[in-house]
Amino acid sequence: MTIDVYGIPNCDTVKKARVWLDANGIDYTFHDYKKVGADADKVAAWIADKGVDVVLNKRGTTFRKLTDAEKADAADPQKAAALLVQHPSMIKRPVAVHASGILVGFKEDEWSATLS
Numbered sequence: 001m002t003i004d005v006y007g008i009p010n011c012d013t014v015k016k017a018r019v020w021l022d023a024n025g026i027d028y029t030f031h032d033y034k035k036v037g038a039d040a041d042k043v044a045a046w047i048a049d050k051g052v053d054v055v056l057n058k059r060g061t062t063f064r065k066l067t068d069a070e071k072a073d074a075a076d077p078q079k080a081a082a083l084l085v086q087h088p089s090m091i092k093r094p095v096a097v098h099a100s101g102i103l104v105g106f107k108e109d110e111w112s113a114t115l116s
Contacts, residue, residue: 033088
């Protein structure tokens, strides 16, 4: 099974996920938001599948620095997708796209049940 993993390489959670994937012999392609940005169609699809509250990281400094109007826009799926493309650091990390769906964030038990 090959999966696509999206994130930022220096993120601790992304590092844990990548170590887990390597340890479990799961092939993956890593997409670095800092180098290639976030694809608008993919972000919109993730939000459609999982919801804004799952995909949007409201705990990070990037979100906290937004204006009140931008924070309000983040509740709307279409506006949130545009905001996440503009600020990919606000996408909860990592996002793993695999044959049967999407995983957002790294929870070892969830990844193990889904990918092993």
